[in-house]
Each structure stands twice: as structure tokens, then as C-alpha cells.
Amino acid sequence: MPSESLQLHVIVVGGGICGLGCAIGLRRAGHRVTVYERYPANADAGAGIVLRPNAVRVLKQWDLDLDSVGALRYKIGALIDGTSLNVLLPVSLAEQADGLTQMNTTRSDLRMLLRSGVERNEEGRGSIEIIYGMEVVDYDADRPAVQFADGTWESADLVVACDGVKSEAINKIAGKGSPAIPTGFSAFRLLLSDAELKVVANEFIDNELISARFDKDSGTIWFATSPSRVFVWWTCRFGTTHAFDILIPDNETYASSEEWLAKCDQTVLLNEFSHWHPLFKRLLETAQEPLLYKVVDREPIDVLYKGGLVALGDALHPMGPYMGSGGSQSIEDAGVLEVCFTGLTDKSQISGRLEILQRLRVPRYASIQMGSTVRTDEPNRDVRFKEVFNTCRRWFQGEDQSHLENRMSFGAWIDSYDAREETRAVQKPTPHLVYTPCFAEYECARLEVPLDWNETNPGPRAAIAIIRLPAQVPVTNLRYGGAVLINPGGPGSSGVNEVLSRGKSFQSIADMRNTSLTLDDSLKYFDLIGFDPRGVNNSTPHLHCFPDAMVRQIWDAQASAEGLFESTDHSFNLMWARAKALGQACSDDGTGIAQFMNTPVVVADMVAIIERHGQWREQEARRLLNRAEDKSSDKTLAIMERTRWRRGEELLQYWGFSYGTILGQTFAALQPSRVSRLVLDDVADMGDYYRGDWMKNLLLADQTVDKFYEYCHQAGPSNCAFYSGSSAQDIKKRLDNLLRAIKEDPVPIGVSGIHGPEIFTYSDVILAIRESLYEPLDHFPRIATLLAALANPVSSSSAEVIAEHKSRADYRITHQSSGDGEFVPTAIFVATPPI
Ligand SMILES: Cc1cc2nc3c(=O)[nH]c(=O)nc-3n(C[C@H](O)[C@H](O)[C@H](O)COP(=O)(O)OP(=O)(O)OC[C@H]3O[C@@H](n4cnc5c(N)ncnc54)[C@H](O)[C@@H]3O)c2cc1C
Numbered sequence: 001m002p003s004e005s006l007q008l009h010v011i012v013v014g015g016g017i018c019g020l021g022c023a024i025g026l027r028r029a030g031h032r033v034t035v036y037e038r039y040p041a042n043a044d045a046g047a048g049i050v051l052r053p054n055a056v057r058v059l060k061q062w063d064l065d066l067d068s069v070g071a072l073r074y075k076i077g078a079l080i081d082g083t084s085l086n087v088l089l090p091v092s093l094a095e096q097a098d099g100l101t102q103m104n105t106t107r108s109d110l111r112m113l114l115r116s117g118v119e120r121n122e123e124g125r126g127s128i129e130i131i132y133g134m135e136v137v138d139y140d141a142d143r144p145a146v147q148f149a150d151g152t153w154e155s156a157d158l159v160v161a162c163d164g165v166k167s168e169a170i171n172k173i174a175g176k177g178s179p180a181i182p183t184g185f186s187a188f189r190l191l192l193s194d195a196e197l198k199v200v201a202n203e204f205i206d207n208e209l210i211s212a213r214f215d216k217d218s219g220t221i222w223f224a225t226s227p228s229r230v231f232v233w234w235t236c237r238f239g240t241t242h243a244f245d246i247l248i249p250d251n252e253t254y255a256s257s258e259e260w261l262a263k264c265d266q267t268v269l270l271n272e273f274s275h276w277h278p279l280f281k282r283l284l285e286t287a288q289e290p291l292l293y294k295v296v297d298r299e300p301i302d303v304l305y306k307g308g309l310v311a312l313g314d315a316l317h318p319m320g321p322y323m324g325s326g327g328s329q330s331i332e333d334a335g336v337l338e339v340c341f342t343g344l345t346d347k348s349q350i351s352g353r354l355e356i357l358q359r360l361r362v363p364r365y366a367s368i369q370m371g372s373t374v375r376t377d378e379p380n381r382d383v384r385f386k387e388v389f390n391t392c393r394r395w396f397q398g399e400d401q402s403h404l405e406n407r408m409s410f411g412a413w414i415d416s417y418d419a420r421e422e423t424r425a426v427q428k429p430t431p432h433l434v435y436t437p438c439f440a441e442y443e444c445a446r447l448e449v450p451l452d453w454n455e456t457n458p459g460p461r462a463a464i465a466i467i468r469l470p471a472q473v474p475v476t477n478l479r480y481g482g483a484v485l486i487n488p489g490g491p492g493s494s495g496v497n498e499v500l501s502r503g504k505s506f507q508s509i510a511d512m513r514n515t516s517l518t519l520d521d522s523l524k525y526f527d528l529i530g531f532d533p534r535g536v537n538n539s540t541p542h543l544h545c546f547p548d549a550m551v552r553q554i555w556d557a558q559a560s561a562e563g564l565f566e567s568t569d570h571s572f573n574l575m576w577a578r579a580k581a582l583g584q585a586c587s588d589d590g591t592g593i594a595q596f597m598n599t600p601v602v603v604a605d606m607v608a609i610i611e612r613h614g615q616w617r618e619q620e621a622r623r624l625l626n627r628a629e630d631k632s633s634d635k636t637l638a639i640m641e642r643t644r645w646r647r648g649e650e651l652l653q654y655w656g657f658s659y660g661t662i663l664g665q666t667f668a669a670l671q672p673s674r675v676s677r678l679v680l681d682d683v684a685d686m687g688d689y690y691r692g693d694w695m696k697n698l699l700l701a702d703q704t705v706d707k708f709y710e711y712c713h714q715a716g717p718s719n720c721a722f723y724s725g726s727s728a729q730d731i732k733k734r735l736d737n738l739l740r741a742i743k744e745d746p747v748p749i750g751v752s753g754i755h756g757p758e759i760f761t762y763s764d765v766i767l768a769i770r771e772s773l774y775e776p777l778d779h780f781p782r783i784a785t786l787l788a789a790l791a792n793p794v795s796s797s798s799a800e801v802i803a804e805h806k807s808r809a810d811y812r813i814t815h816q817s818s819g820d821g822e823f824v825p826t827a828i829f830v831a832t833p834p835i
Pocket residue numbers: 013014015016017018019036037038039048049050051052134135136137162163164165187189245293294295312313314315320321324325326327328329330
């Protein structure tokens with residue numbers, strides 16, 4: 001992983017195929033993983049498993065070689081009548097283009113391989129710790145956290161539930177009432193030795209089919225069937241072992257359960273196959289303690305995460321064994337998880353990554369879950385598959401559906417999938433806007449732009465992360481008003497996060513919804529587009545001012561400890577030196593992005609966004625018009641003209657806040673002919689900003705603080721907790737005295753809840769006041785309460801108020817110095833006004 005990437009702590013629940021796979025994937029992405037498995041390390045379900053090429057591919061990419069555990073390649077097989085041994089259908093399997101094929105193995109061999117991957121020394125990457133014998137009993141999606149049987153909770157940055165079909169996690173994610181339900185079938189799972197079975201085979205020496213079965217130690221598979229019975233038989237473990245999956249209808253006379261280790265009486269098995277060819281009776285007589293597993297599945301669930309909790313593997317998508325895909329899908333999950341969580345630079349990106357995971361995984365596992373409802377012994381399999389494929393189309397609206405033509409195309413789609421590559425492709429930027437659904441109602445794209453807009457030859461590229469809140473009408477509608485670009489300020493704040501958190505409110509203002517019932521065509525509906533300015537948040541390359549996340553945290557902690565300007569006699573010099581050091585580190589971050597991160601360059605990116613939006617609008621209109629019956633009607637032609645991409649002439653509609661108003665004004669100065677409408681909200685003075693001294697900011701901030709004294713005086717002692725004397729001046733004096741006192745004697749805060757011992761300092765007071773200036777009318781009463789509490793810190797209610805503000809202050813300091821844009825603190829810390 002790149003050293004600057006953020007290392008998350010991830011809890012994985014369950015040490016099965018999904019859990020071990022996810023742990024390996026997450027460690028490869030650089031994270032610290034703790035796996036909790038309820039069983040001891042040596043628990044083993046003696047059952048076989050076949051892995052399809054899509055899973056073998058992920059393992060191979062991880063350098064995990066199934067050959068090393070004796071897995072055998074499955075190339076040929078046969079569908080056989082269980083009573084007569086007649087071959088109903090020979091089966092042959094083509095190798096994939098990359099030479100991969102289905103591999104036959106056992107669950108324990110696969111786990112052994114995954115364990116070897118876990119134990120491998122992966123220098124410079126994350127880490128994995130597996131804790132056996134620890135059962136998780138509950139989940140909290142918001143924190144996120146897991147609870148253990150002793151009642152204690154452990155939280156992490158992300159929790160991945162891989163705890164199989166009975167997982168509680170899915171109820172937290174998808175709501176109550178999502179249990180896996182019995183399919184009506186149970187599965188005996190056996191592993192028998194080749195030596196043992198050769199003795200049996202010798203009793204049927206004249207049967208060519210059986211002799212052939214033992215002649216080669218290849219991975220051939222027999223699917224023997226009769227109505228409601230499926231008997232799958234393959235060799236594995238270097239040809240020394242035979243694996244059997246035997247499916248029968250559930251029966252009240254024996255109890256099966258969804259426990260991998262549940263055993264069953266051999267006589268049940270013998271009775272179930274007494275009417276089959278005698279070979280089967282003899283085979284089954286050698287099975288002493290067969291495992292009996294109740295097969296369950298569930299209607300596909302379209303969400304796989306909530307907050308910081310994600311479910312994968314059987315916890316999310318249990319499926320019948322008829323496509324041999326449950327385990328393979330768990331490994332795909334892990335491969336996609338790895339790529340989604342590679343290269344994180346900020347925790348705020350977690351939800352975006354989970355969104356990509358969901359977008360990629362849902363159509364895959366949901367279709368395969370549906371395909372797995374078609375039993376091998378069903379007489380009308382093709383008809384059933386057709387029904388299933390029709391159901392699956394809903395996951396591929398507007399996309400290629402050729403894989404849903406027939407069983408062959410479906411199988412090819414399952415096997416040829418390269419999970420990790422597909423994930424990379426989704427994250428790859430494109431030179432035009434390719435939107436993919438994200439965050440339920442939004443669409444996301446990554447626009448490729450030159451790193452250097454002045455380049456004469458194509459050079460390095462940057463990717464701008466874009467989110468679109470779609471307009472309430474399609475682009476073809478007369479009332480479609482185009483796109484409004486949003487910038488929330490900073491500089492360096494994330495436009496993507498802004499549209500996600502407040503986009504709907506902005507859109508409803510822009511749309512003038514309250515008048516939408518009128519038929520006035522001049523009232524428009526707008527797309528809202530947020531973008532992460534280059535170098536920031538989800539845009540890449542990301543500006544890195546620190547070699548790794550730990551160094552950044554230490555730097556932040558030092559900032560908190562040293563305090564703001566005027567905290568001590570030497571604080572100005574200290575902050576000046578820190579700002580210069582940070583500036584140097586950011587300018588020379590090795591990615592080359594720093595010299596191309598400034599307002600005029602962002603203006604050029606915005607021109608690219610509006611141009612590409614014009615192109616997208618035209619394409620989108622054509623796509624929608626393709627459905628129109630009369631393509632040459634006046635109406636259609638008018639729509640085409642209205643939505644045409646005006647290449648080189650697309651205009652900007654824009655709404656900027658704070659620094660975003662500087663950006664808007666700069667855009668207007670550099671691209672005056674490109675401006676349609678600008679909304680400048682919380683206006684900053686452009687001349688003041690570009691002169692670099694921020695004098696107006698400081699003076700206006702002081703004037704707003706003066707208003708605090710004035711309003712507090714007007715509010716009187718009953719409405720302003722910090723009221724004092726008989727004039728606003730008296731309140732100012734009281735604050736000056738308080739600041740002086742707290743500079744000398746910071747207020748101690750005892751241990752409370754999850755916080756350790758802390759102190760409330762002069763800098764914390766300044767930060768709290770400064771923060772209140774953004775929304776003074778709302779926040780002044782809160783500040784008054786805080787200041788009053790600081791003036792009388794010994795009372796218990798004061799202690800509570802102070803502690804609460806302290807946690808907000810911590811957030812502000814770290815957020816400013818390590819959040820969206822690392823260049824923010826240089827300006828803000830140096831310029832923090834002496835209030
Ligand atoms: C008859 C049959 C045949 C199959 N054949 C194939 C096949 O050929 N190919 C294929 O790809 N798939 C096959 N599958 C499906 C495959 O076995 C599952 O999809 C796969 O095991 C899912 O892996 P998992 O890690 O998600 O869940 P599991 O394998 O169930 O692992 C869950 C793990 O979590 C642990 N756990 C559970 N609860 C807790 C808790 N509360 N706290 C801590 N730990 C917990 C469990 O002990 C276990 O180790 C078959 C399934 C059946 C029933």
C-alpha cells in the first residue's frame with residue numbers, strides 16, 4: 001500500500017471462507033484486521049467444496065495456489081441416472097482464457113490454504129490477528145462495534161460480518177425479518193478415502209463407468225440424480241480423497257441443522273438411497289458419521305451495509321449448492337473488498353467505498369443466488385432458468401444482459417469474472433462523464449483531466465470525483481434546467497460530501513418546488529453536481545503532506561498541545577515555523593499535484609465538468625429518445641436541438657459558499673463568456689483573499705464578536721448565561737479576564753465515558769468562539785453557557801458543558817489539519833484572530 005494511505009482497524013466476524021478471505025484482502029489494502037471466530041482453531045467440517053474459476057482467479061492473484069493443497073482440475077464429468085447408472089449427459093468444461101478452471105477440493109484444505117495466506121509475512125502491509133473461541137452476539141452499525149458473550153463491546157472503523165447464515169448483522173443492515181429460510185433440502189457431506197472406495201469399486205469390477213471413475217485421479221465429477229435426490233461425487237486432495245455432497249428432501253424423522261459440524265446417523269443415509277444402484281449403498285456403508293446440513297437460502301437483499309457494518313459471504317447471500325457458488329462468491333466478496341478499501345486517505349471515504357462494494361456485489365450475488373434456486377434434479381431446468389433470468393434483469397437495467405440468455409452464457413459470466421479488475425475499472429477515471437449509481441439516489445463519476453492544463457503533449461492525469469443528484473425530470477423534459485455546480489468552500493472541502501449531506505435542500509431551493517404545480521415552463525428542475533477539487537478527498541492524486549497516517553496524527557496532536565496563536569509568548573514563532581514546515585512538505589509531496597492545486601486550475605476543471613456535462617446531456621437525450629416512436633417528429637427534433645452539446649460553449653450555473661465565492665468570482669473573471677448564473681453565498685472579498693492578508697476576515701470576525709457582547713447585554717441575565725455588569729463593555733471585560741485566567745490556569749476535565757483526562761485551554765475557548773461566528777444567532781447562547789461554565793468550573797453541570805465542548809474542539813483541530821484539504825491549516829492557524 002502507498003505509505004500515506006490510512007490504516008483502518010477492521011473487525012471481521014467469522015473465520016470461515018469469507019472471514020479469512022476478507023482478512024487477507026483487507027490486509028493487502030493495508031489495514032489492521034482482527035478476526036473473531038467462535039470455534040477453536042482446529043474445528044473442521046469434513047466436507048468437499050468446488051471452487052469456480054472466478055474464485056480461483058482471486059486466490060491466484062493473491063498468490064494462493066490451490067495445487068499446493070492437492071485440489072484437482074475439473075474438466076469433465078457426467079450427469080448420471082442414480083438408479084441405473086446410465087449417463088444422461090456428458091459434461092465437459094472449457095478452460096478460461098487465463099488457463100483457469102474449476103478446482104475440486106475440501107473445505108478444510110481451502111481453509112488451510114487461506115490460513116497459510118493469513119500467516120504469511122506480508123512486509124509493509126497491514127496485519128491480521130485471529131482470535132478463536134470468541135463469539136460475537138450483537139452488532140452496532142453506527143459506532144460500528146461488536147458485542148461479545150460477556151457483554152463487552154469492541155468498536156472499530158469498520159466491521160465485516162462473515163458469520164454465516166445465522167448472522168445477526170443482516171437484520172441490523174436490512175431491518176428485522178431477513179432470516180435465511182430452509183429450502184426444503186438437506187445435504188449430507190462426506191469425505192472418504194480413495195483406498196477405502198477402491199475396495200468397493202472392485203465389487204463392481206465389470207462396470208466400465210465405475211472402473212473409469214477409479215482409473216484416473218482427475219477431478220471428474222459425477223452428478224447422479226433421481227427425482228428429489230442429487231448425489232455429487234468428486235475426487236480431490238491429490239486424488240487420495242473422494243468428496244460427496246448428497247441432497248435429499250428434509251424429513252421429519254431426522255433432524256438437520258444449519259451447523260456445519262452437525263452429524264447424522266448412517267442408517268438415515270442408507271434408507272434414503274436404498275432404491276438406487278447398489279453401488280451407492282456400498283459407498284454409503286463406508287461413511288461412519290456423515291455431516292448433515294440443512295440447506296437454507298434467502299431472497300436476494302439489495303443492501304449490504306449500514307453505517308460502518310457490512311455483511312458478506314453466507315451472512316449476506318446464502319444460496320443453494322446447485323451452482324457450486326456460495327464459497328466462490330465469498331471469495332469474490334473479499335477480492336472486491338480489498339480493491340474498494342485500497343488507498344483510503346480519510347475515514348470520510350469509507351461510506352463511498354462501501355457504496356462501490358454494494359454496487360458491484362449486489363447484481364452478481366443476487367443473480368447467482370437466484371440461479372442457485374434451480375435444482376440439478378428438476379425436470380424443466382431450462383424453463384426454470386428462463387424464469388430466473390427474467391427476474392435477474394432488474395439488476396441490469398440499461399446494461400448488457402447477454403449473460404441472461406441461457407444457462408451457458410450465465411455460466412460463462414460467472415466464471416470469467418475478474419472481481420478485483422472489475423472493481424478497479426469502476427474506480428478508473430474516464431475522459432467523459434460515465435455515471436454509475438451510488439448512495440441510493442445519486443450517481444457518481446470520475447472525470448479524467450490533465451494534471452497540467454498547459455501541457456502540450458499528453459502527460460500525467462488527475463481524476464476529479466463527481467457526484468450528481470439527478471434532476472426531478474429527465475434531460476428531455478422542457479423543464480430540465482441543466483446542472484448546478486456546488487462548491488462548499490475551504491478551500492479544500494469536499495463537494496461530494498456537501499451534495500450528499502445537503503444536496504437535497506439545495507436542490508429544492510433551486511427547483512422552486514413550492515411553485516412546481518404551475519405549468520410555467522420557465523420554472524426548471526436542476527441536476528446538482530458536487531465535485532472534490534483536485535488533490536482533495538476522493539479526487540486523485542491526493543495531496544499528501546505526511547509520509548504516513550501516524551506521522552500526521554502526531555503532527556495534529558502537537559498542534560492541539562501547543563495551542564493557537566497567543567496561547568504562550570512563543571506561540572506565534574512556533575506556529576509560523578510549523579506553517580512553513582507544512583507548506584514545504586505539501587509542496588514537495590512526490591505526487592506532483594501540489595503545483596497544480598490552485599483556484600485558476602480548479603476553474604479549468606470546472607470548465608471541463610460543464611463541457612462534459614453538455615456531452616452527457618446530449619447522449620442521455622439520445623438514449624431516452626431511442627425509445628420514441630417517431631424520431632423525426634418536430635417534438636423530437638426540438639428536444640435534440642435543446643439538449644445538443646454546445647461544444648466549447650457550455651455555460652456554468654454555480655452555487656458557491658465562503659471560499660466557493662472566491663472560486664465563483666475567479667471563474668467569472670477568467671471565463672466571463674461561460675457564466676450563465678452564479679450564486680455567491682457567504683461572500684468572501686476576492687481582493688482581500690488574493691492579497692493574502694485576510695484583513696477583512698479578521699476585522700469582520702472581531703465585529704461579529706462585538707455583537708456577542710451587545711446581544712448578551714440586550715438579552716439580560718435570564719437569557720445570557722455570561723451576562724455581567726451593566727454594559728456590553730462589561731461583558732467584554734469579563735471575557736478578557738476569563739481568557740487571561742484560563743491562559744494561566746487551564747481547566748482540568750476528569751475521565752468521563754470514553755474520554756481520558758483532558759484540559760480545557762485558552763485555545764479551546766478561542767476555537768469555540770470562532771466556530772460560533774459561522775452561525776452566531778444559533779450559537780451565541782451555547783457560547784454564553786460555555787463561558788459561564790468556565791468562569792465557575794467546579795460545579796458538576798459546568799463540568800459536563802466543558803467536557804462536551806472539549807470533544808468538539810478536538811474535532812475541530814484535527815479536522816482542520818488533516819481532513820479534506822491539508823493546506824487549510826496553514827491559512828487558518830496563522831490567521832486565527834486574537835479575539
Ligand atoms: C451442501 C452444500 C454444498 C456446497 N458446495 C459448495 C461448493 O461446491 N462451492 C462453493 O463455492 N460453495 C458451496 N457451498 C456454499 C459454501 O459452503 C458457503 O457459501 C461458504 O461456506 C460460505 O462461507 P462463509 O465464510 O460466508 O460462511 P461459513 O462457512 O458458514 O463460515 C462462518 C464462520 O463464522 C463463524 N461464526 C458463526 N457465528 C459466529 C459468531 N456469532 N461469532 C463468531 N464467529 C461466528 C462460524 O464458526 C464459521 O467459521 C455449499 C453449501 C452447501 C450447504
